[in-house]
Amino acid sequence: MKVPADWYLILALILFILGGVGLLIRRNVLVMFMCVELMLNAVDLTFVTFARTLNDLGGQAAVFFVLVVAAAEVVVGLGIIVAIFRRRAEATADDVHILKG
Template identity: 55%
Template sequence: MTIDPASFIPPGYTLLLALVLFAIGVVGVLVRRNPIVIFMSIELMLNAVNLAFLAFGHQLMVLSGQIYAFFVLAVAAAEVAIGLAIIMAIFRRREEVDVDRVNLLRW
C-alpha cells in the first residue's frame, strides 16, 4: 500500500510552499488598498490552506484531504459572492471603494 517513492512529494516541502503563499496573501491583505485585490489575496490564503490539506492527504494516502479541501472551496465561493456584492453596493453608493475612505458601516 505504498506509492512509488520517485513520485512521492514529501509534504514538508508542500507545507513550506503553502506557508509562503499564505504569507504573500497576508502581505496583499495588509498592503493593498483596492478591496478586490484584498479579496484576491484572501483567495490566495484559502488556496494555501487547501494545499496543506491535500499535502497531508497525499502523505497519509487518504481521501479526507480532498473532502476538506472541497468544503473550503465551497465556502470560498460563497464568501466571494457575498463580498463582491458588498463591494458593489458600497461602490454604488459612494462611487469609490478605497478601503481607507470607506470606514463607516452606515451614513
C-alpha cells in the same frame, strides 16, 4: 519522479504569507479580497498535501468544504464590493461606513 511533500508545504507557506501581507498592506477592497482567496488556496494545498502523505481522503473532503465556503464568500463579498463601488469609484476598505444609508 515524485515531488516531496515538504515542497508543497513550503509553497503553501509562501502563498499564505503573500496573502497575509497583501491583506495587511493594501487598502483596495478587490486586492484584499483576492488575498483572502490566496490564503484559502494555501490552506487547501496544505490539506491536499497531508491527505496525499497520509493516504487519507479526509483532507480532500475538507478541501471540498473550504471551496464551498469560499464560493459563498465570493458571492457575499462581491455583492458588498459592488455596492461600495456604485457609491464611490475610488473606494478603499475604510469606506465601508458609506453603506449605512
